[in-house]
Amino acid sequence: MLRDITLGQYYQADSVIHRLDPRVKLVATIGFIISLFVVDSWIGYVAAAIFLAFMIKLSKVPFHYMVKGMKAIVFILMITVVFNLFLTPGEPLVSVWKLTITKQGLRTAVMMAVRLSFLIVGSSLMTLTTTPNSLTDGMEKLMNPLKCVKVPVHEIAMMMSIALRFIPILLEETDKIMKAQIARGADFESGNLIKKAKAMVPLLVPLFISAFRRANDLAMAMEARCYRGGEHRTKMKPLCYHAADRAAYCVLLVYFAGCVAIRIWL
Secondary structure, X not given: OHHHOOOOOOOOOOOHHHHOOHHHHHHHHHHHHHHHHHOOOHHHHHHHHHHHHHHHHHHOOOHHHHHHHHHHHHHHHHHHHHHHHHHOOOOEEEEEOOEEEEHXXXXXXXXXXXXXHHHHHHHHHHHHOOOHHHHHHHHHHHOHHHHHHOOOHHHHHHHHHHHHXXXXXXXXXXXXXXXXXXXXXXXXXXXXXXXXXXXXXXXXXXXXXXXXXXXXXXXXXXXXXXXXXXXXXXXXXXXXXXXXXXXXXXHHHHHHHHXXXXXXXX
Protein backbone atom coordinates (compact mmCIF):
# COMPACT_ATOMS: atom_id res chain seq x y z
CA MET A 1 0.00 0.00 0.00
CA LEU A 2 2.79 2.42 0.94
CA ARG A 3 4.62 1.76 -2.30
CA ASP A 4 1.50 2.78 -4.21
CA ILE A 5 1.73 6.40 -3.05
CA THR A 6 3.07 8.40 -6.00
CA LEU A 7 2.66 11.94 -4.61
CA GLY A 8 6.10 13.54 -4.21
CA GLN A 9 7.88 11.06 -6.49
CA TYR A 10 9.53 11.95 -9.81
CA TYR A 11 9.20 9.84 -12.95
CA GLN A 12 12.08 10.31 -15.38
CA ALA A 13 10.95 10.72 -19.01
CA ASP A 14 11.53 12.93 -22.02
CA SER A 15 8.19 14.58 -22.72
CA VAL A 16 6.67 17.97 -23.46
CA ILE A 17 5.25 18.17 -19.94
CA HIS A 18 8.62 17.36 -18.34
CA ARG A 19 10.29 20.16 -20.31
CA LEU A 20 7.75 22.83 -19.36
CA ASP A 21 8.70 25.57 -16.94
CA PRO A 22 7.78 24.54 -13.35
CA ARG A 23 5.82 27.78 -12.97
CA VAL A 24 3.56 26.71 -15.82
CA LYS A 25 2.91 23.33 -14.18
CA LEU A 26 2.21 24.90 -10.79
CA VAL A 27 -0.25 27.40 -12.27
CA ALA A 28 -1.83 24.68 -14.43
CA THR A 29 -2.29 22.39 -11.41
CA ILE A 30 -3.88 25.16 -9.35
CA GLY A 31 -6.08 26.13 -12.30
CA PHE A 32 -7.15 22.52 -12.86
CA ILE A 33 -8.05 22.09 -9.18
CA ILE A 34 -10.09 25.31 -9.24
CA SER A 35 -11.85 24.16 -12.40
CA LEU A 36 -12.99 20.99 -10.61
CA PHE A 37 -14.89 23.17 -8.15
CA VAL A 38 -16.17 25.52 -10.84
CA VAL A 39 -17.98 22.86 -12.89
CA ASP A 40 -21.05 21.17 -11.41
CA SER A 41 -22.35 19.11 -14.34
CA TRP A 42 -21.39 15.88 -16.07
CA ILE A 43 -20.33 17.75 -19.19
CA GLY A 44 -17.86 19.74 -17.11
CA TYR A 45 -16.37 16.59 -15.59
CA VAL A 46 -16.11 14.98 -19.02
CA ALA A 47 -14.19 18.05 -20.22
CA ALA A 48 -11.90 17.79 -17.16
CA ALA A 49 -11.37 14.07 -17.83
CA ILE A 50 -10.44 14.72 -21.48
CA PHE A 51 -8.04 17.51 -20.47
CA LEU A 52 -6.40 15.34 -17.78
CA ALA A 53 -6.12 12.32 -20.11
CA PHE A 54 -4.49 14.52 -22.77
CA MET A 55 -1.93 15.80 -20.24
CA ILE A 56 -1.14 12.28 -19.03
CA LYS A 57 -0.65 11.17 -22.63
CA LEU A 58 1.75 14.06 -23.28
CA SER A 59 3.67 13.35 -20.07
CA LYS A 60 4.56 9.77 -21.14
CA VAL A 61 3.95 8.62 -17.55
CA PRO A 62 2.36 5.13 -17.62
CA PHE A 63 -1.34 5.35 -16.80
CA HIS A 64 -1.19 2.38 -14.39
CA TYR A 65 1.63 4.13 -12.50
CA MET A 66 -0.53 7.23 -12.22
CA VAL A 67 -3.65 5.38 -11.10
CA LYS A 68 -1.97 3.19 -8.46
CA GLY A 69 -1.52 6.31 -6.33
CA MET A 70 -5.30 6.26 -5.87
CA LYS A 71 -5.06 3.14 -3.67
CA ALA A 72 -3.70 5.26 -0.83
CA ILE A 73 -6.83 7.43 -0.63
CA VAL A 74 -9.48 4.72 -1.11
CA PHE A 75 -10.42 4.87 2.61
CA ILE A 76 -10.81 8.68 2.58
CA LEU A 77 -12.72 8.43 -0.68
CA MET A 78 -15.13 5.86 0.79
CA ILE A 79 -15.78 7.99 3.89
CA THR A 80 -16.50 11.03 1.72
CA VAL A 81 -18.89 9.06 -0.51
CA VAL A 82 -20.74 7.46 2.42
CA PHE A 83 -21.22 10.77 4.26
CA ASN A 84 -22.51 12.52 1.15
CA LEU A 85 -24.67 9.54 0.24
CA PHE A 86 -26.55 9.27 3.55
CA LEU A 87 -26.41 12.79 5.00
CA THR A 88 -27.54 14.86 2.00
CA PRO A 89 -31.25 15.79 2.23
CA GLY A 90 -33.47 15.54 -0.82
CA GLU A 91 -35.77 13.22 -2.73
CA PRO A 92 -35.61 9.69 -1.19
CA LEU A 93 -34.50 6.79 -3.39
CA VAL A 94 -33.73 3.92 -0.99
CA SER A 95 -34.31 3.59 2.76
CA VAL A 96 -32.36 1.13 4.93
CA TRP A 97 -33.30 1.23 8.63
CA LYS A 98 -32.83 4.88 9.64
CA LEU A 99 -30.56 5.66 6.71
CA THR A 100 -31.94 7.15 3.50
CA ILE A 101 -30.20 7.52 0.16
CA THR A 102 -31.49 10.55 -1.69
CA LYS A 103 -31.26 11.47 -5.35
CA GLN A 104 -29.29 14.59 -4.48
CA GLY A 105 -27.03 12.59 -2.12
CA LEU A 106 -26.23 10.03 -4.83
CA ARG A 107 -25.38 12.78 -7.30
CA THR A 108 -23.21 14.63 -4.77
CA ALA A 109 -21.39 11.45 -3.69
CA VAL A 110 -20.53 10.42 -7.25
CA MET A 111 -19.40 13.91 -8.21
CA MET A 112 -17.31 14.25 -5.05
CA ALA A 113 -15.60 10.92 -5.75
CA VAL A 114 -14.82 12.00 -9.33
CA ARG A 115 -13.62 15.39 -8.12
CA LEU A 116 -11.25 13.94 -5.50
CA SER A 117 -9.91 11.33 -7.95
CA PHE A 118 -9.13 13.98 -10.57
CA LEU A 119 -7.57 16.21 -7.91
CA ILE A 120 -5.17 13.50 -6.72
CA VAL A 121 -4.22 12.39 -10.25
CA GLY A 122 -3.70 15.99 -11.39
CA SER A 123 -1.50 16.80 -8.37
CA SER A 124 0.47 13.58 -8.86
CA LEU A 125 1.05 14.48 -12.51
CA MET A 126 2.79 17.69 -11.44
CA THR A 127 5.15 15.99 -8.96
CA LEU A 128 5.82 13.06 -11.30
CA THR A 129 6.97 15.39 -14.08
CA THR A 130 8.83 17.99 -11.99
CA THR A 131 11.96 17.54 -9.86
CA PRO A 132 11.89 18.91 -6.28
CA ASN A 133 14.58 21.48 -7.16
CA SER A 134 12.52 22.76 -10.10
CA LEU A 135 9.42 22.93 -7.89
CA THR A 136 11.35 25.00 -5.36
CA ASP A 137 12.52 27.45 -8.03
CA GLY A 138 9.04 27.67 -9.53
CA MET A 139 7.30 28.31 -6.21
CA GLU A 140 9.88 30.91 -5.25
CA LYS A 141 9.44 32.77 -8.55
CA LEU A 142 5.65 32.71 -8.31
CA MET A 143 5.69 33.99 -4.74
CA ASN A 144 8.23 36.75 -5.42
CA PRO A 145 5.61 39.57 -5.08
CA LEU A 146 5.09 38.51 -1.45
CA LYS A 147 8.61 39.73 -0.63
CA CYS A 148 7.17 43.25 -0.67
CA VAL A 149 5.32 42.43 2.57
CA LYS A 150 8.38 40.74 4.16
CA VAL A 151 7.22 37.15 3.56
CA PRO A 152 10.21 34.71 3.63
CA VAL A 153 9.49 33.35 0.15
CA HIS A 154 12.69 31.36 -0.31
CA GLU A 155 12.38 29.65 3.07
CA ILE A 156 8.73 28.69 2.44
CA ALA A 157 9.57 27.27 -0.99
CA MET A 158 12.52 25.35 0.45
CA MET A 159 10.38 23.84 3.23
CA MET A 160 7.74 22.70 0.74
CA SER A 161 10.40 21.20 -1.51
CA ILE A 162 12.03 19.32 1.37
CA ALA A 163 8.62 18.03 2.47
CA LEU A 164 7.95 16.67 -1.02
CA ARG A 165 11.42 15.14 -1.22
CA PHE A 166 10.99 13.41 2.14
CA ILE A 167 7.65 11.76 1.25
CA PRO A 168 9.17 8.78 -0.65
CA ILE A 169 12.02 8.51 1.89
CA LEU A 170 9.64 8.30 4.85
CA LEU A 171 7.40 5.85 2.99
CA GLU A 172 10.38 3.58 2.38
CA GLU A 173 11.39 3.91 6.04
CA THR A 174 7.83 3.06 7.15
CA ASP A 175 7.84 -0.02 4.94
CA LYS A 176 11.13 -1.22 6.45
CA ILE A 177 9.95 -0.66 10.03
CA MET A 178 6.63 -2.39 9.33
CA LYS A 179 8.36 -5.46 7.88
CA ALA A 180 10.72 -5.58 10.87
CA GLN A 181 7.78 -5.38 13.30
CA ILE A 182 5.86 -8.09 11.39
CA ALA A 183 8.94 -10.32 11.57
CA ARG A 184 8.84 -9.86 15.36
CA GLY A 185 5.20 -10.95 15.51
CA ALA A 186 3.38 -7.62 15.22
CA ASP A 187 -0.11 -7.74 13.70
CA PHE A 188 -1.34 -4.62 11.89
CA GLU A 189 -4.35 -6.14 10.16
CA SER A 190 -6.57 -8.08 12.58
CA GLY A 191 -8.72 -6.69 15.41
CA ASN A 192 -11.07 -3.74 15.72
CA LEU A 193 -10.20 -0.09 15.12
CA ILE A 194 -8.84 0.45 18.66
CA LYS A 195 -6.56 -2.61 18.46
CA LYS A 196 -5.28 -1.51 15.07
CA ALA A 197 -4.54 1.96 16.47
CA LYS A 198 -2.61 0.44 19.40
CA ALA A 199 -0.70 -1.79 16.98
CA MET A 200 0.49 1.32 15.13
CA VAL A 201 2.37 2.64 18.19
CA PRO A 202 5.45 0.41 17.66
CA LEU A 203 5.49 1.68 14.08
CA LEU A 204 4.99 5.41 14.72
CA VAL A 205 7.54 5.81 17.53
CA PRO A 206 10.61 4.65 15.54
CA LEU A 207 9.28 6.46 12.46
CA PHE A 208 9.13 9.78 14.33
CA ILE A 209 12.60 9.20 15.77
CA SER A 210 13.96 8.43 12.31
CA ALA A 211 12.26 11.52 10.83
CA PHE A 212 13.72 13.82 13.49
CA ARG A 213 17.15 12.24 13.03
CA ARG A 214 17.00 12.80 9.27
CA ALA A 215 15.86 16.39 9.77
CA ASN A 216 18.75 17.02 12.18
CA ASP A 217 21.26 15.47 9.76
CA LEU A 218 19.91 17.63 6.92
CA ALA A 219 20.15 20.81 9.04
CA MET A 220 23.74 20.00 10.06
CA ALA A 221 24.69 19.27 6.43
CA MET A 222 23.22 22.61 5.30
CA GLU A 223 25.05 24.43 8.09
CA ALA A 224 28.35 22.67 7.27
CA ARG A 225 28.02 23.87 3.67
CA CYS A 226 27.35 27.44 4.88
CA TYR A 227 23.89 27.47 3.34
CA ARG A 228 22.09 30.78 3.65
CA GLY A 229 18.69 31.23 2.03
CA GLY A 230 16.98 34.38 0.89
CA GLU A 231 18.42 37.26 -1.10
CA HIS A 232 21.47 37.28 -3.39
CA ARG A 233 21.36 33.56 -4.18
CA THR A 234 22.13 32.71 -7.79
CA LYS A 235 20.66 29.84 -9.85
CA MET A 236 22.62 27.34 -11.90
CA LYS A 237 19.62 27.11 -14.28
CA PRO A 238 17.62 30.36 -14.21
CA LEU A 239 13.96 29.95 -15.14
CA CYS A 240 12.96 31.41 -18.49
CA TYR A 241 9.71 31.12 -20.44
CA HIS A 242 9.83 29.59 -23.93
CA ALA A 243 7.31 29.23 -26.76
CA ALA A 244 6.03 25.90 -25.38
CA ASP A 245 5.35 27.53 -21.99
CA ARG A 246 3.33 30.35 -23.57
CA ALA A 247 1.39 27.80 -25.62
CA ALA A 248 0.67 25.84 -22.44
CA TYR A 249 -0.73 28.97 -20.78
CA CYS A 250 -2.99 29.49 -23.80
CA VAL A 251 -4.25 25.89 -23.61
CA LEU A 252 -4.94 26.29 -19.88
CA LEU A 253 -6.78 29.57 -20.49
CA VAL A 254 -8.98 27.99 -23.18
CA TYR A 255 -9.75 25.01 -20.89
CA PHE A 256 -10.60 27.23 -17.92
CA ALA A 257 -12.75 29.53 -20.06
CA GLY A 258 -14.59 26.45 -21.32
CA CYS A 259 -15.27 25.31 -17.74
CA VAL A 260 -16.63 28.73 -16.81
CA ALA A 261 -18.82 28.75 -19.93
CA ILE A 262 -20.18 25.29 -19.07
CA ARG A 263 -20.97 26.48 -15.52
CA ILE A 264 -22.80 29.58 -16.81
CA TRP A 265 -24.77 28.06 -19.68
CA LEU A 266 -25.63 24.61 -18.25
